[in-house]
Amino acid sequence: MQHFLTIAELTSTEIENLLDLALKLKRERAKGGNKPILAGKNLAMIFQKPSLRTRVSFEIAMKHLGGHALYISPDEIGLGKRESVADVARVLSGYADGIMARVFDHEHILALAQYAAVPVINGLSDHNHPCQALGDILTILERRPRLQGLTVSYVGDGNNVATSLIHICTKLGIHFKIATPLDYQLPPLVVVKAREFAAKSGSQIFETTDPFEAVRDTDVIYTDVWTSMGQESEKAKRAAVFPAYQVNTALVRKAKPDVLVMHCLPAHRGEEITDTMADGPNSVLFPQAENRLHAQKAILAELLGEKKKTTKKTKSKK
Ligand code: CP
Ligand code: NVA
Numbered sequence: 001m002q003h004f005l006t007i008a009e010l011t012s013t014e015i016e017n018l019l020d021l022a023l024k025l026k027r028e029r030a031k032g033g034n035k036p037i038l039a040g041k042n043l044a045m046i047f048q049k050p051s052l053r054t055r056v057s058f059e060i061a062m063k064h065l066g067g068h069a070l071y072i073s074p075d076e077i078g079l080g081k082r083e084s085v086a087d088v089a090r091v092l093s094g095y096a097d098g099i100m101a102r103v104f105d106h107e108h109i110l111a112l113a114q115y116a117a118v119p120v121i122n123g124l125s126d127h128n129h130p131c132q133a134l135g136d137i138l139t140i141l142e143r144r145p146r147l148q149g150l151t152v153s154y155v156g157d158g159n160n161v162a163t164s165l166i167h168i169c170t171k172l173g174i175h176f177k178i179a180t181p182l183d184y185q186l187p188p189l190v191v192v193k194a195r196e197f198a199a200k201s202g203s204q205i206f207e208t209t210d211p212f213e214a215v216r217d218t219d220v221i222y223t224d225v226w227t228s229m230g231q232e233s234e235k236a237k238r239a240a241v242f243p244a245y246q247v248n249t250a251l252v253r254k255a256k257p258d259v260l261v262m263h264c265l266p267a268h269r270g271e272e273i274t275d276t277m278a279d280g281p282n283s284v285l286f287p288q289a290e291n292r293l294h295a296q297k298a299i300l301a302e303l304l305g306e307k308k309k310t311t312k313k314t315k316s317k318k
Pocket of ligand 1: 050051052053054055124132264265266
């Protein structure tokens, strides 16, 4: 792994290794603290959008691992406006050991990775949210140790979070059902890729507009906001279309009794999820948010940690 930009470009083994490492680092932290494997390392964090979880969990993850994170606020560097993305990548590479970025345009993530001399981590773009997906699967894995054959049902907008989720599920053999309104389906190319992954892993994909059909007997119900950051002008239009996709008592009753109710947060309570479901016995919303910390430690350790030496000992020929 050179960067962490999309779930789609990781192999299932790379994902499983990250999950194992996240569990190990989580146990280590619980037993008294992580080893300072990133001592002296600095992570530059570019934010074009607001954040609670991503900002705080990356900053604290770096601290727990002995390193440091630097927050760069939306108005500060004018990514692609005040200065080209390529130049920002080149300049930051001279100061920091890694770059984490939350952007609107996914092309900006790709350009950062292209021009940076250090690893780049995608902390959400309009296209996807791979850090979220890794933390989500960690949360499921802790409660359902056999992932293969589980069903995850996503209800709501076919957005950035849904994109990374369908890709991680289909990489790992988890069946994926999604219910969205017709005009808010996942982008066709995202589904095409997911079908390729599913053909290899044995996952099944099911798309519908009927939320009740999507959640029947499922293991996990997942939702996200109806209006993502950057889509604020569409809020009223979306609010008229999405109410049938609310995760509420009637919907959750159709799933398995021990279904896990998930949401990446921030939640708009009373819109895509009711208080009863967000705070009920099936909800794993807050362990899920915590797991961002542990999942991202694994990503940071993998990308910024010392690489194992692979130099072969050569016998001197005399
Ligand atoms: N889930 C998530 O990424 O939250 P933030 O937007 O608060 O970082
Ligand atoms: N889909 C949401 C996720 C926030 C973490 C957004 O992009 O605003």
